[in-house]
Amino acid sequence: MANTQYSVLSGAQGTISANKVLKNTYMLLSATLGFSAITAVISMSLALPGWMYLVSVIGAMVMGIFVLPRTANSSAGIGVIFAITGLLGLGLGSILTMYLALPKGPEIIATAFAGTGIIFLGLSGYALTSKRDFSFMGGFLFAGIMVVFLAAIANIFLALPALALAVSAGIILLMSGFILFDTSRIINGGETNYIMATYGLYLSLFNIFISLLQILGIMSDD
Amino acid sequence: MDLFLKIIAAAAMGMMVFYAWRAYQQWQEHGPKAAKGDWQAVVLPLALVAGLVILLIAMVR
Numbered sequence: 001m002a003n004t005q006y007s008v009l010s011g012a013q014g015t016i017s018a019n020k021v022l023k024n025t026y027m028l029l030s031a032t033l034g035f036s037a038i039t040a041v042i043s044m045s046l047a048l049p050g051w052m053y054l055v056s057v058i059g060a061m062v063m064g065i066f067v068l069p070r071t072a073n074s075s076a077g078i079g080v081i082f083a084i085t086g087l088l089g090l091g092l093g094s095i096l097t098m099y100l101a102l103p104k105g106p107e108i109i110a111t112a113f114a115g116t117g118i119i120f121l122g123l124s125g126y127a128l129t130s131k132r133d134f135s136f137m138g139g140f141l142f143a144g145i146m147v148v149f150l151a152a153i154a155n156i157f158l159a160l161p162a163l164a165l166a167v168s169a170g171i172i173l174l175m176s177g178f179i180l181f182d183t184s185r186i187i188n189g190g191e192t193n194y195i196m197a198t199y200g201l202y203l204s205l206f207n208i209f210i211s212l213l214q215i216l217g218i219m220s221d222d
Numbered sequence: 223m224d225l226f227l228k229i230i231a232a233a234a235m236g237m238m239v240f241y242a243w244r245a246y247q248q249w250q251e252h253g254p255k256a257a258k259g260d261w262q263a264v265v266l267p268l269a270l271v272a273g274l275v276i277l278l279i280a281m282v283r
Contacts, residue, residue, distance in 0.1 A: 013241070014279045017239055024239050034272070041261060050275060051227060054227060054230065054231055054234075057234070058230070058231075058234045059237065061234060061237070065237075065241060087225050093271045104282060110281055111278050111281055113277075114278075115275070117272060118266065119271055119274065122267070122270070122271075123267055123271070125227065130263065132260070132263055134260075134263075134264065135253060135254055136253065136255055136256040136257075136260055137256075137264065138249030138253040138256050139246055139249040139253055140248040142242045142243075142245040142246035142249060143246050144240075145238070145242040145244055146239050149235050149238050149239045149242065150239060152235055153232045153235045153236065153239075154247065156228050156231050156235075157228060157232075160239045169227045172266055172271065172275060173272065174265070176268055177268065180264065180267065199256075207256075212275070212278065215275065215279065216278060216279065216282050219282065219283060220279075220282040220283055221283075
């Protein structure tokens, strides 16, 4: 009987803990997205060049791999994630400057923004309401990431529009899978650090937005 | 893009492939396996995402 009570309490505590991680993750995600928007506007007002995107993505990647995992369990992790997302916002601003110069640029940006929002809200809602554990997708998603990155490396030198389109489409589907994967890991207790959870969801959103911009840019003949 | 920037971008992506490979190995060895019906629960939302992207393309054309 005592064991049963313990397991019920443990289950309830686990749910409360998961809900707390989820709440903190969405609050931090909102804050980092807002901060990225501010740095993107600064980047656009300064008219930073296109190569700034590459520099900021590499800088954010290095910080995300080497610095964030070591600081995620301390308050310094908050500063690091704001630095990463601020840097990505700066790079995004230089891309948006280029898109705004296109005839249909503002329409493409607005459509990509709306599409990213719909995909994120829809998939998060699905993962939260279904309460399924999507962590079985881990191996498949990382294998997919490897394939897409190898194709992207080839396309840096080949510069084929069709391959760029395929890579962007692949990234959108993989990042959609990562939203399901990351959200289900939070609600099932697989991810207990809200800074790392925020980082995962932010990267999915960022990559979906960039890939949608590229697909819509190519397909609108701009 | 300058050749120098291309090489830098390729090296950065190569690093990502390396980290994805390590994560892949870890998930393959220690990750849970899919049960019956799990993949069906993934295919439907991803198909809806693909449909939405096609709709967005039609909107900007």
